[in-house]
Amino acid sequence: MAKVKIIYWSGTGNTAAMAAAIADGVKEAGAEAELITAETAGAADVQDAKAIALGCPSMGAEQLEETIMEPLMEELDGAISGKTVVLFGSYGWGSGDWMRDWEDRVSSDGASVWNGEGIIANNAPDDDVLDSCKSAGRDLAGLA
Numbered sequence: 070m071a072k073v074k075i076i077y078w079s080g081t082g083n084t085a086a087m088a089a090a091i092a093d094g095v096k097e098a099g100a101e102a103e104l105i106t107a108e109t110a111g112a113a114d115v116q117d118a119k120a121i122a123l124g125c126p127s128m129g130a131e132q133l134e135e136t137i138m139e140p141l142m143e144e145l146d147g148a149i150s151g152k153t154v155v156l157f158g159s160y161g162w163g164s165g166d167w168m169r170d171w172e173d174r175v176s177s178d179g180a181s182v183w184n185g186e187g188i189i190a191n192n193a194p195d196d197d198v199l200d201s202c203k204s205a206g207r208d209l210a211g212l213a
C-alpha cells in the first residue's frame with residue numbers, strides 16, 4: 070500500500086490538527102498515512118517519496134520554528150527536488166508571510182508546491198481548512 074509521510078511541528082496543536090486531517094484524507098483514498106513530528110524527522114524520511122506534506126506554524130517573526138523545524142528544513146532543502154510538497158500551518162496575528170516565504174523556498178529547492186500555495190489556518194483550523202487538508206491528503210495518496 071502507498072504510504073504518505075506527513076512531517077510537522079506544532080506547539081499548541083493547531084498545525085497538528087491540520088496534519089491529522091491530511092492523514093484522514095490519505096486514508097480515505099486508500100493509502101497509508103504516517104504522521105511524523107519534526108523532532109524525529111530527517112532527509113531519509115523523504116528520500117523515496119514522490120510527494121510529502123510539511124507543516125509548521127508561523128513562529129519568531131514570520132518564520133519557521135527555529136530550533137527544530139528550521140534545521141530540519143535546511144536538511145530537506147537538499148532532498149526535495151522533483152517532489153510534490155503539501156505545505157500547511159497555522160498563524161496568529163500576521164498576514165501569512167511565513168507561508169509565502171516557505172512556498173518560495175520549496176520552489177527554489179526544485180519541488181512543486183501542491184495547489185500552488187500552502188494551506189493556512191488562522192489559529193485553530195475551521196471546517197473549510199480541514200476540508201482543504203483532507204483534499205490535499207486524498208491527492209497525496211494518488212501521487213505517492
Ligand SMILES: Cc1cc2nc3c(=O)[nH]c(=O)nc-3n(C[C@H](O)[C@H](O)[C@H](O)COP(=O)(O)O)c2cc1C
Pocket residue numbers: 078079080081082083084085126127128129130131132159160161162163164165191192193
Ligand atoms: C513564539 C511565537 C511566535 C509567533 N510568531 C507569529 C508570527 O510571526 N506571525 C503570526 O501570524 N503568528 C505568530 N505566532 C502565532 C502562532 O503562529 C499561532 O499561535 C499558531 O496557531 C500556533 O500553531 P500551533 O498550535 O500549531 O503551534 C507566534 C506564536 C509564538 C508562540
